[in-house]
Amino acid sequence: MNSVCHFYGATEVLRDISVEIPNGRIVCLVGPSGCGKSTILRFLGGLELPTKGEIMQLGDPPEGSLNPLTYVFQDFALLPWRTVRGNISLVLEDHNIRGEKAEAIIDDVLERTKLLDFKNALPKQLSGGMKQRVAIARALAVKPAVMLMDEPLSALDSQTRELLMEDLVSLWTRQPFTAVYVTHNLAEAVRLGHKVVVLSRRPGQVRDIVEIETPLAERKTGHAEMEKVQDKLWDLMRDEARAADEELVNV
């Protein structure tokens, strides 16, 4: 599936933004706080409608995809009263997948995320990294055409984040998926993105689009080229970040 998305956001938050999301690639959105990254993702997922402009998807979703546009949330959004198994079966139940068929899907995605041993654990028993892996497993269970990830790692501590990035890379390497990945963290963007879209401070506009050609598997901390890209991005953003941080919040 090729999904091409454009939209022309209006009023304050987003101004005239057009982005194209190619199939089988990871597009990273970076930008200072409040620039509208999450809003863009909500538009993409159909959870909100832009005031102006439109978001289009190209072609039909692949067969077997239960939920073409699937989210992975920053705060995991696991139901605390369901086990790992129950959280995944939740998204299958409404498609009338139950019993053995559901079990097979659940086992498959848990295996891919290395969580099979924790099938019957409650979310409160899991560490942050495991919770996010459950959320990723849940997203995989509906065979998404595009994964929409809103700062999926930012609630985690840096070691777990590091580990999970490695997991994501290996997941993608084994079977490439299309994803829009929103993050604050330039290191993450540089590590995971095939294409990094830098947004400016509110009202959000596309400031720059950086394509990174190095294959995901070869990127590592300390990789010289990556460092250069990251420094370039940081230079692009530093002043915006400082300004965004100094703003008084109006609650």
Place this chain on the structure above:
Amino acid sequence: MNSVCHFYGATEVLRDISVEIPNGRIVCLVGPSGCGKSTILRFLGGLELPTKGEIMQLGDPPEGSLNPLTYVFQDFALLPWRTVRGNISLVLEDHNIRGEKAEAIIDDVLERTKLLDFKNALPKQLSGGMKQRVAIARALAVKPAVMLMDEPLSALDSQTRELLMEDLVSLWTRQPFTAVYVTHNLAEAVRLGHKVVVLSRRPGQVRDIVEIETPLAERKTGHAEMEKVQDKLWDLMRDEARAADEELVNV
């Protein structure tokens, strides 16, 4: 002041830990989640008593120090019902510093943390980075002999974190202070620590102590030597981190 601390923590959490904190230096404590970093800091600050062993401070606190051992908390711990000014005067009031004298101290620390313009703002109006700078200003107001920082940056997004690290470095460069800095983040440890203490997984033990000689001001992302130290630390910790992450949490 030289503060030498030893303690022999018992039962599970900490086992036989001895650390020495030299004057005018920043000691970083790193280690996987739950290894007892915060506990060590609570011992140091006198907020908790170790089951076994003792923590000693050497010499009298410098004159004028109102609170020799002063905390900077991860979640800022600002009173939401007091303005920036009120939050700082809170810690002066009990020392009978009021009126002009207090005002002078407050203005001084707010200037050092570049917050003078936000003196009358409520915490809810501030961004995370500014809140943490208020917390640092509050700590500075009592002229501490040692600052105890418990993951002071981990509640912030990565851009703000980057900015605040630069601020801390310039603060230290202008006037060196003694600090114990607890963090998960190896990049932070490498950037700010003169001495990095790596703890093992629970029960926490000292796994390694790394001294970094490069002056703080010269360290930068991409600095080759720093990268090497960081990678070394990461190698030390990776397996521990993976194991810690996979543990079921018993609540």
Place this chain on the structure above:
Amino acid sequence: QNRSIKVGALRFTSHSASFIALERGYFADAGLNVELEFFQAAQPMAVAIASGDVDYAVTAISGGLISLADKGAIKVIGGALKEEAGIDGQQILASDAAFQAGLTDPAMLDGKTFAVTQSGSSFHYMGSQIAMAEGIDLTFKPLQKVGAIIGAMRSGQVDAWSIVPHIAKPLAGSGAVHIIGTIQEYIPNYQITTAFTSANNASDERSQTEDFLTAFSKGIDDYNSTMIDMAGGDAGVDEMVDLIHKYVYTDRPRDKAAPSIINGTMRLSPKAALDVSSVQNQLSWFQSEGLVDESITLDTLVDSSYVEQIGA
């Protein structure tokens, strides 16, 4: 013939006629299948008649009863408890504190406080009649519940009260209060309680209502002859006390309940005759106090077609 009806009652000796008529089968003889409904207070019982949940009941004339009659919901059809010279009736009590301070006669009540349950209750009526007769001023304290009044009397927070003998006598016996007079002196022929029913029953269910009154009157006769005229001697009283004890003071042992039951003996109007002059007097008083509408007449309240109307 076997019509099912509900009769409302309070667990007082003054309701004995209903208990006797039921226990001795007088209701059944009249072709009535009676079920007793017990209440904790008179007012909800009156409302229950109005709503049709209960068919017949006995209670004192109160402002609420008159109001309901005014709304066309209920009718008084006969008399029950009545003051009669020579028989211990309702007593006027003074609290110990007031008594010690010299309150030994109702005439000395001027400026004192008099306990009532609610304004527009029979206590209120009795108090005002005393005040009117003696030409004195009384302050009425509404305390809602008899229990609250007893508490207030015992602790001397109100000065006086009037109440049926079976409550008055044990209280006076304990020394906490003193009897300083009787209501009879002030309100002769006081028709204390009346039998009443819904306006519907009174107008549309004549035969059923007549049957009820017949059986009820038999109960009254038994009660009067046994308890007052001592027709059966002490054995008769004992038997009657046994019968009444099934309904009143049930959770006390018989020997403790008996004195209270016997103390409570007062004449019930023979043949359920109604003293309309007393009723008129009460109605006029309620009107003069502004508690009920001025325009209500005796006819609105009473259906005079069932029993003898004394003093009409």
Place this chain on the structure above:
Amino acid sequence: MSDISAVSPGLRPVTYRGGGFVPSPRRWVGFMVFVLLILLAEWGTRTGWISQLTLPKPSDVLVTFQSLYDSGLLFKHLGPSLGRLFMGALIGVSAGVSVGVLIGLFTYIRSGMVPLVAAIFPIPKIALLPLFVIWFGIGEGSKYALIAFGTFTPTVVATYGAVDNVDRTLIRMGQSFGLTWFSIVRKIVLPGAMPGILSGLRISLAIAIILLVAAEMLGAEYGIGAYILEAGSLYDLDRLFAGVVILSVLGVLVSASIGLVENRLLKWRV
């Protein structure tokens, strides 16, 4: 790049599936509901579809209210009631807050008082009316006591819950800066517990209004409660409802003023 959409085949907009689950109140609807209910009652009673034993005519209630106002009786009743409400609630709430804070702070007081409060809570105050007469007399004392007693327990529960919820890191912060115990309680615990205490106050004060009727069972000549009781015993529905409407309005006013206090006192809240 809207031109792409015109050109590419199979291009279609993403379906919208968000929204909902965020009800936002609309003032006029609430108002309309009241008006509608009153009109319905008026129509029902006028046509006789609702018997006059069941519900009074709203217009009659209004007339009663009007005459209550004209005769000056309204304020004769309202005055004492407001006084009782104020004094009773003041005693109950201040005792409740103090005990609640103590429970929140001290292990032994907590262990001793919590079960006691739990045992006292379900005791119906009207059951104890005869005792209140003995304990506190039939003057204003017993009325204050009854309302105070009724507001005390919910205030205690709300307060110690609020103290428990004060962020412990703020307290540790105070300790780490060497603040005295008293400073911590005054400057950190009490302000931090304020939101919980205020929202508990909403319930306590509603209960105080409810208890007004029970309190005025005890020898009150004037007062909204006494007025309602008399109307009830005379089965005078017009006056009964006039009284109930007054209590209801009183309740809404009290709740609104707590809202105002909250807005002022808690503007630091996010």
Place this chain on the structure above:
Amino acid sequence: MSDISAVSPGLRPVTYRGGGFVPSPRRWVGFMVFVLLILLAEWGTRTGWISQLTLPKPSDVLVTFQSLYDSGLLFKHLGPSLGRLFMGALIGVSAGVSVGVLIGLFTYIRSGMVPLVAAIFPIPKIALLPLFVIWFGIGEGSKYALIAFGTFTPTVVATYGAVDNVDRTLIRMGQSFGLTWFSIVRKIVLPGAMPGILSGLRISLAIAIILLVAAEMLGAEYGIGAYILEAGSLYDLDRLFAGVVILSVLGVLVSASIGLVENRLLKWRV
């Protein structure tokens, strides 16, 4: 390195300044408080220091309780009361939860019902007793209705508060996976609101017990409330207190069983 401490001059331990502010309940203290209070009352009434008008002798209350039990009357009273409590609370709570959920989900229902509930809340149920007889008769109906009415408002308030507090990101998650509206309500909103509903239930059920006495004013032969009322009207303190103790124990039991339900149903809570 404790040897350093022996050698270095000016070396001294860091002063401890933490601790406190975390009261932990101790069961036996609560128990002791009850025993102490009862002993005090017993001593006071025995020596006459507390007049027997003020308080009954606890031992007499116990004797009364014993005879109540022996005569089998205890269960004759307890049975109907429990039935009323159960039915009334069931009706009130289920209606309250349903309305609360609707208020939590729909803008118009919220706008219409919230002010209505706020206006109904402060109405004292005892003031409406005469009307309950007309509306619901004197059978069990009016007793159920009174208790239901009393539990309804607090349940509504607790429930819509709980629904409001359900994490909106969980709901957005459900939507983003294309769950149906009904699925979201059943699988996300209701379980998420459960903790709030259960803690609201604590208050509602305490109120239900309190209202038992008012309900049994309406033509009840048997029942704890009727028993208390009769004892009160005869100023029989022994029986009055025996009844009050039963209600109190009932309250504690109900609260404890909600605790159990919470432990079972909400074991997912952190």
